[in-house]
Structures are given as C-alpha cells and as structure tokens.
Amino acid sequence: MVTVRALAVDFGGTLARPGPSPDGATVSQALKDLENTSVPEGFAAAFEDAAREVRQEDRASDIQSPFAEQLARAARACAAVIPDPQAATEAVFTAVPDAFVDARSAETLRRLHASGLVCVLSCNTQRPESVRRRTLRAAGIEDCFDALVLSSVLGFRKPHPRFYDTVVERAGCPAEEIVFVGDTPAKDAIGPYEHGMRAVLIASGPRPEGLPAPVGVIGHFTELPAYLESLDD
Structure with a gap:
C-alpha cells in the first residue's frame, strides 16, 4: 500500500492559466x-x-x-x-495580472486538502509572496496551502536540488510520501522523481518521451484524486 501524506503543487499551467510577464x-x-x-x-x-x-x-x-x-x-x-x-x-x-486560477482545479484542491493531505505550493515565479497570496486568497484557496515554496523567495528555481529540499522540509514528511504534480516534465516530474518524490505530470496528448515509468500522467488537475486512489489498488 502506498502512503501519500503530502502534495507539492505547481501553479501556472497546473492550477492556473499563467499570467503575463511585465514588459x-x-x-x-x-x-x-x-x-x-x-x-x-x-x-x-x-x-x-x-x-x-x-x-x-x-x-x-x-x-x-x-x-x-x-x-x-x-x-x-x-x-x-x-x-x-x-x-x-x-x-x-x-x-500586471497574476495567473487566473481554474475554478474546477480550486475545488479539487479544497477536497484534497480537506481529506488530510498537506499541500505545498511549489512554483517558479517572479512575483513576491504577497502578490501570490493575494491571488490564492481571491480564488478561495490560500488556506488550502500549509506552506508556499516560491523561487522568488527562496532564490532557487526548479529543478535546482535546493528547491526540492525545501519542498520536502516544508511538507514535513519523507520525500517518498510526497506526490509532486505539475505541467513541466523536467521541473515537475523528472526533477522531483530523481529527488525521491512521486510525481504526476499534467499533459495533453501522448506520454512525453523520456519520462520515468513510475511517473503518472493525467490530463487535468481534476483527475488527481482518482490517480491517488489508484495508488492504493
């Protein structure tokens, strides 16, 4: 039986449609x-x-x-x-507008957090924590995150090992009990997997080449609860 205690969740492309970069x-x-x-x-x-x-x-x-x-x-x-x-x-x-949070993804996150999973927002961003928190608050999901790991605060971007070390530290459990979910293969799937976490990639179309076999693939964040349930089968 697989034990999952925490989720590390990417933001843009995973929970939200990415916002523009400042010109x-x-x-x-x-x-x-x-x-x-x-x-x-x-x-x-x-x-x-x-x-x-x-x-x-x-x-x-x-x-x-x-x-x-x-x-x-x-x-x-x-x-x-x-x-x-x-x-x-x-x-x-x-x-400059921040990312727009998908309502269905927000509701899925609320259910996952309510089920007892520790949730850590884990994303690369230029935006300060205050701005990202404002976006999460407006979407009604700020309280779903037990911790935020933002590259703008940490000073390291995915896939730097220090980023993943911090995710594990903030999750408060062993790496193998964390599922990292995001939409970029190198940063949200291969990097976390090589760092000892489980990983789920959000991707449309065929499975990307070079993805380690244990890494899951789903089409949308709303499919994550069913994927997590399948780990117990």
Missing part, C-alpha cells in the same frame, strides 16, 4: 507615480534588456534573482532613480 512599458508606467521615483524615456527599453539578461543568467544556474535586480540594472543603464525596490516590485505586480 518595459508596463513597468515604466507602474513606477511613475511612486514617491521620489524617476524613470526617464529610455527606461522601458533598458528594462527589457535587463530582464532578458537576468533570465538568461538565472536559467543557466537554476537560480531566481529578485525582480528588484532587473529594476536596478535598468536604472543603472538609463540613470533612473528607484529608491524603494520593494515598493517598486509591489507596484509592478499590482499592475
């Missing part, structure tokens, strides 16, 4: 009304360049630089003045 024009507009902040005409283009550089560097080593680093690089490039990076980050991600 230079949106960031520039969001910062213009902040006190003591000055963004010149060239800030939008400078931000686009800085964001591209930071993303490339982060992906090369599976780290997650603070969004404020993108703002700081853009500011240096065009002599902008951003005295409060935290307030600036909040302003940007208030202006």
Whole structure:
C-alpha cells in the first residue's frame, strides 16, 4: 500500500492559466507615480534588456534573482532613480495580472486538502509572496496551502536540488510520501522523481518521451484524486 501524506503543487499551467510577464512599458508606467521615483524615456527599453539578461543568467544556474535586480540594472543603464525596490516590485505586480486560477482545479484542491493531505505550493515565479497570496486568497484557496515554496523567495528555481529540499522540509514528511504534480516534465516530474518524490505530470496528448515509468500522467488537475486512489489498488 502506498502512503501519500503530502502534495507539492505547481501553479501556472497546473492550477492556473499563467499570467503575463511585465514588459518595459508596463513597468515604466507602474513606477511613475511612486514617491521620489524617476524613470526617464529610455527606461522601458533598458528594462527589457535587463530582464532578458537576468533570465538568461538565472536559467543557466537554476537560480531566481529578485525582480528588484532587473529594476536596478535598468536604472543603472538609463540613470533612473528607484529608491524603494520593494515598493517598486509591489507596484509592478499590482499592475500586471497574476495567473487566473481554474475554478474546477480550486475545488479539487479544497477536497484534497480537506481529506488530510498537506499541500505545498511549489512554483517558479517572479512575483513576491504577497502578490501570490493575494491571488490564492481571491480564488478561495490560500488556506488550502500549509506552506508556499516560491523561487522568488527562496532564490532557487526548479529543478535546482535546493528547491526540492525545501519542498520536502516544508511538507514535513519523507520525500517518498510526497506526490509532486505539475505541467513541466523536467521541473515537475523528472526533477522531483530523481529527488525521491512521486510525481504526476499534467499533459495533453501522448506520454512525453523520456519520462520515468513510475511517473503518472493525467490530463487535468481534476483527475488527481482518482490517480491517488489508484495508488492504493
């Protein structure tokens, strides 16, 4: 009999439709009304360049630089003045919509959490924890999560081992008693599986090549309860 005590749940593409990334024009507009902040005409283009550089560097080593680093690089490039990076980050991600939570997935999550499973939100994101919590609260699922593991807070992105170590720590049980569910093979299935967790990939179409045999595949998050029940057969 398989013992499952916890779920590690990805966000965008799993529970929600991913939201947009902030572009230079949106960031520039969001910062213009902040006190003591000055963004010149060239800030939008400078931000686009800085964001591209930071993303490339982060992906090369599976780290997650603070969004404020993108703002700081853009500011240096065009002599902008951003005295409060935290307030600036909040302003940007208030202006840029977060992911839209799927109602059916939210209801499924509520049932799974009510059944006694520990649930850990486990996702790569630029957004601060306050913004992601606001999105979860609006969808009525903030209280379904016993812990949040966000790359924006942790400083490491999936599939970095430190990310999975933190998931296991926050779940409060052995890795083999955790089921990691998400929509990206390398980050949400292969990575967790190699780290000792069980994994379920959300995917449409045929089973992706190279996926370890023990990794489950479902078409939608709403199919997860039935999959978990099948583990006991």
